[in-house]
Amino acid sequence: MTSSAHGVRARARIEVTAAIKEEARRQLAKEGAAKLSLRAVARELGMASSALYRYFPSRDDLLTALIIDAYDSLGAAAEAAGDAAADIGPVGRWTAVCEGVRGWALRNPHEYALLYGTPVPGYTAPDTTVPAAARSALVVIGILRDAHQGLGLAKPSLSAELRPEAVRMAADLAPDLPPEAVATMVAAWAQLFGLIGFEVFGQFNRVVEDRDTFFRHAVGQLAHTVGLVYPQQGPAGAPGGRAAEPS
Amino acid sequence: MTSSAHGVRARARIEVTAAIKEEARRQLAKEGAAKLSLRAVARELGMASSALYRYFPSRDDLLTALIIDAYDSLGAAAEAAGDAAADIGPVGRWTAVCEGVRGWALRNPHEYALLYGTPVPGYTAPDTTVPAAARSALVVIGILRDAHQGLGLAKPSLSAELRPEAVRMAADLAPDLPPEAVATMVAAWAQLFGLIGFEVFGQFNRVVEDRDTFFRHAVGQLAHTVGLVYPQQGPAGAPGGRAAEPS
DNA sequence: GGCAAAGCAAGAGCGCTGCTCTCGTTTGCG
DNA sequence: CGCAAACGAGAGCAGCGCTCTTGCTTTGCC
Numbered sequence: 001m002t003s004s005a006h007g008v009r010a011r012a013r014i015e016v017t018a019a020i021k022e023e024a025r026r027q028l029a030k031e032g033a034a035k036l037s038l039r040a041v042a043r044e045l046g047m048a049s050s051a052l053y054r055y056f057p058s059r060d061d062l063l064t065a066l067i068i069d070a071y072d073s074l075g076a077a078a079e080a081a082g083d084a085a086a087d088i089g090p091v092g093r094w095t096a097v098c099e100g101v102r103g104w105a106l107r108n109p110h111e112y113a114l115l116y117g118t119p120v121p122g123y124t125a126p127d128t129t130v131p132a133a134a135r136s137a138l139v140v141i142g143i144l145r146d147a148h149q150g151l152g153l154a155k156p157s158l159s160a161e162l163r164p165e166a167v168r169m170a171a172d173l174a175p176d177l178p179p180e181a182v183a184t185m186v187a188a189w190a191q192l193f194g195l196i197g198f199e200v201f202g203q204f205n206r207v208v209e210d211r212d213t214f215f216r217h218a219v220g221q222l223a224h225t226v227g228l229v230y231p232q233q234g235p236a237g238a239p240g241g242r243a244a245e246p247s
Numbered sequence: 248m249t250s251s252a253h254g255v256r257a258r259a260r261i262e263v264t265a266a267i268k269e270e271a272r273r274q275l276a277k278e279g280a281a282k283l284s285l286r287a288v289a290r291e292l293g294m295a296s297s298a299l300y301r302y303f304p305s306r307d308d309l310l311t312a313l314i315i316d317a318y319d320s321l322g323a324a325a326e327a328a329g330d331a332a333a334d335i336g337p338v339g340r341w342t343a344v345c346e347g348v349r350g351w352a353l354r355n356p357h358e359y360a361l362l363y364g365t366p367v368p369g370y371t372a373p374d375t376t377v378p379a380a381a382r383s384a385l386v387v388i389g390i391l392r393d394a395h396q397g398l399g400l401a402k403p404s405l406s407a408e409l410r411p412e413a414v415r416m417a418a419d420l421a422p423d424l425p426p427e428a429v430a431t432m433v434a435a436w437a438q439l440f441g442l443i444g445f446e447v448f449g450q451f452n453r454v455v456e457d458r459d460t461f462f463r464h465a466v467g468q469l470a471h472t473v474g475l476v477y478p479q480q481g482p483a484g485a486p487g488g489r490a491a492e493p494s
Numbered sequence: 495g496g497c498a499a500a501g502c503a504a505g506a507g508c509g510c511t512g513c514t515c516t517c518g519t520t521t522g523c524g
Numbered sequence: 525c526g527c528a529a530a531c532g533a534g535a536g537c538a539g540c541g542c543t544c545t546t547g548c549t550t551t552g553c554c
Contacts, residue, residue, distance in 0.1 A: 165457040187461065225472060
């Protein structure tokens with residue numbers, strides 16, 4: 001009973017905290033971050049709005065908690081997609097992870113907006129969000145690493161002026177990988193969220209219809225740009241018959 | 248005096264309307280769309296908040312006006328950048344336009360957020376915004392067209408399953424251009440805003456330092472993906488000596 | 495076991511928001 | 525000239541984030 005001696009109150013605290021986050025997440029999914037109201041959460045939970053401040057010092061702190069959870073959820077989705085495509089070569093895994101991220105974004109548009117949309121005006125994300133944010137990015141770094149070790153990575157060429165920056169980025173993110181690949185991958189990662197953002201935020205309305213196919217195509221081109229290639233000596237099943245990579 | 252017989256009141260109306268938009272734009276630039284307050288605008292203009300509703304039925308309508316203006320401002324920036332680089336070949340113009348768009352976004356981050364960030368929850372852009380939104384996109388379509396006529400366009404290859412969609416998109420956007428190029432350009436356009444969005448929204452903090460160079464590199468790769476090539480028979484000055492295109 | 499201290503829920507209240515309604519005034523067309 | 529439409533100002537409603545005060549309950553030390 002030692003831990004639950006503390007626990008009677010402590011447990012209630014984490015339960016209430018969880019309930020608040022749960023209800024907040026529900027409102028977030030339904031109406032978006034802009035309309036997330038502490039008062040509405042409290043109302044739904046049957047408690048006074050002022051009581052909420054015992055658990056979250058401010059609305060922004062509640063948002064921070066939701067952001068971390070969202071990053072984690074996205075990271076888990078990316079990891080799952082990558083693992084499910086573990087042995088079909090770098091291009092296949094890259095495609096799978098991209099589609100995993102896209103699927104998550106389409107399933108959770110408001111969470112996506114929270115992470116990659118307009119930042120809240122006065123709000124700056126605390127450092128606690130950094131590791132959670134990195135999780136999904138680490139998945140593609142992992143793909144790059146596997147490809148590099150297995151001859152599935154063609155070094156993209158780099159302009160001379162970008163080299164120092166690429167070296168610096170590689171030193172930070174993946175010292176064991178060629179700087180050209182790291183820098184190009186960072187760019188591809190950003191571009192991926194351009195594609196996803198346009199779709200989630202409705203910019204493709206009346207422009208792109210068959211979005212699955214369109215996304216596949218763009219992601220295939222990105223793979224080519226990054227330097228991911230089908231393994232010369234495919235150990236298992238080859239990519240499957242798609243011909244999405246150009247040139 | 249026929250038009251200004253109407254005009255005494257009508258002119259006052261458009262003047263007040265302009266003053267409201269001006270003040271609103273000032274607040275937008277300073278604090279962002281989320282903190283744009285009708286009451287604050289009215290306060291600054293020395294009028295009652297209720298009077299504002301004679302000119303804009305709701306806050307969202309004021310936002311719509313600002314959105315159209317912002318699209319127009321972005322379109323003008325893109326056109327200016329494209330015109331300034333009129334005779335340096337498709338790759339140079341593409342790069343110039345991309346940098347023009349990026350520069351505009353960095354100079355007007357809140358306007359950028361208004362256009363390409365999280366959409367306002369209940370708000371759906373009326374059709375009036377569509378032509379303004381298309382203006383900047385038309386610039387790159389124009390580059391594509393010029394490149395196509397001047398042998399500066401290498402048809403990117405397409406997966407078979409995307410062809411029908413590409414044909415449909417080309418029919419809508421630019422019937423005179425090869426579908427492969429149109430579809431790939433739409434993807435590149437979206438990816439461009441991934442790069443810009445990551446920079447404007449702070450996703451590159453602590454990751455990318457030399458962002459000018461980084462952006463140039465990514466945009467050069469995009470040009471290559473789209474199929475823009477340096478003209479075989481350069482009429483005027485060649486690109487200039489950069490070597491930004493891979494492979 | 496008793497008791498101070500800390501944690502907790504609730505209510506009232508402040509200043510702000512978008513928006514509506516009413517009222518008295520001004521304007522300009524027929 | 526008359527009258528309808530446009531206009532500005534004020535009061536007010538419901539909602540928001542957040543703070544402060546007031547009581548009550550649990551906790552943990554002596």
